Amino acid sequence: METILDTIRQPWPWYVAGALIGLIVPALLLMGNKHFGISANLRHACATFFPAGIKFFQYDWKKELWNLFFVVGILIGGFIAATWIANPNPVVVDPRLMEELAGYGITDHETLLPKEIFSWEALLTVRGFVMLVLGGFLVGFGTRYAGGCTSGHAIMGLSNLQLPSLVATIMFMVGGFIMANLLLPLIMRL
Amino acid sequence: MATKNDTMTAQKTPGILDKDTDFEVRIDQTICVNKSEQETPLWHNLKYALVGILFGIVFIKAEIVSWFRIQEMFRLQSFHMYGVIGTAVVVGMISVWLIKRFKIKTVSGEEIDFQPKKFNKGQIIGGLLFGFGWALTGACPGPLFAQISAGFLVIIVVLLSAVAGTWVYGYFRTRLPH
Numbered sequence A: 001m002e003t004i005l006d007t008i009r010q011p012w013p014w015y016v017a018g019a020l021i022g023l024i025v026p027a028l029l030l031m032g033n034k035h036f037g038i039s040a041n042l043r044h045a046c047a048t049f050f051p052a053g054i055k056f057f058q059y060d061w062k063k064e065l066w067n068l069f070f071v072v073g074i075l076i077g078g079f080i081a082a083t084w085i086a087n088p089n090p091v092v093v094d095p096r097l098m099e100e101l102a103g104y105g106i107t108d109h110e111t112l113l114p115k116e117i118f119s120w121e122a123l124l125t126v127r128g129f130v131m132l133v134l135g136g137f138l139v140g141f142g143t144r145y146a147g148g149c150t151s152g153h154a155i156m157g158l159s160n161l162q163l164p165s166l167v168a169t170i171m172f173m174v175g176g177f178i179m180a181n182l183l184l185p186l187i188m189r190l
Numbered sequence B: 001m002a003t004k005n006d007t008m009t010a011q012k013t014p015g016i017l018d019k020d021t022d023f024e025v026r027i028d029q030t031i032c033v034n035k036s037e038q039e040t041p042l043w044h045n046l047k048y049a050l051v052g053i054l055f056g057i058v059f060i061k062a063e064i065v066s067w068f069r070i071q072e073m074f075r076l077q078s079f080h081m082y083g084v085i086g087t088a089v090v091v092g093m094i095s096v097w098l099i100k101r102f103k104i105k106t107v108s109g110e111e112i113d114f115q116p117k118k119f120n121k122g123q124i125i126g127g128l129l130f131g132f133g134w135a136l137t138g139a140c141p142g143p144l145f146a147q148i149s150a151g152f153l154v155i156i157v158v159l160l161s162a163v164a165g166t167w168v169y170g171y172f173r174t175r176l177p178h
Helices: A002-009 A014-032 A040-049 A061-083 A095-102 A126-146 A150-159 A163-188 B002-011 B042-061 B067-074 B080-101 B122-137 B141-149 B155-175
Strands: none
Touching: A014 A150, A014 B042, A014 B080, A040 A061, A040 A126, A040 B155, A061 B042, A061 B141, A095 B067, A126 A163, A126 B122, A126 B141, A126 B155, A150 A163, A150 B080, A150 B122, A150 B141, A163 B067, A163 B122, B042 B141, B067 B080, B067 B122, B122 B155, B141 B155
């Protein structure tokens, strides 16, 4: 028994995670004709709390309640995994990345997010503010402008062989490569 | 309430922005949506929460929500994220193909519909901007929720900022190139 639990506690390999995430697509379709997508919840939040007379937020968000349940599930799942089956060891990070990050004063890799960036203290620094607040803004603005995020475009859209989703997915990656390799090194020095 | 509805109908003029540019929300704006949404009691939605729980666990356990894994992906230092997304797409593709091929219906006997989406400039510009945000925060919208419940409470700020970004997009939508 203990060995099984030990195995579960270790980081799961990509093929297990990929297969399980892929199976969410048919699970949602078969359960109720629902198309996999998460960023829409950000739009529902706007429609629910601050529609402000904007047409884009004038719709019956109650019809999309399933997506809210889905997100509440993610919250519960995240809690379960982090509380009872968490990896007891530090996160294994590629040595090249560790070396680069050390140059910016980031050495913590105990958990999934380095505390030098993802903490309340860091939020009050210029670097932390740009990464968390501007970063979050771009995630929300960009996904809605693109009409979907990694789940809606890269997984659901590509599964349904949609060319616009392929364009979006390629642009997600282009944006990520530019940010991580060209812009982030400058932001990290702030 | 009544006035709000009146303004809504009054605003309905045909144009690109009246078409659905959204991949995830299939609602009013599409002209010919005749979706026979079956009326179901609220607790029927619990099954989606169960799928969400599994998703949340996978997010944490496969370290998909880790900022480190995202940085490695964009620096080509690790295969992990490519493996996760690639496998998910292949499994999803096969599933969708099977559903279409055998016209499989939902558990309640409803037909499963797939609507083709049209290309617009948003997928390029918005996609690029999301990519920037993804590399900065190390999270797309789903992982944000799992990070918060895994104990990284400061991510609540990132989430609120993402909601603000969505709102600002909605506000400027008619003036942005599509």
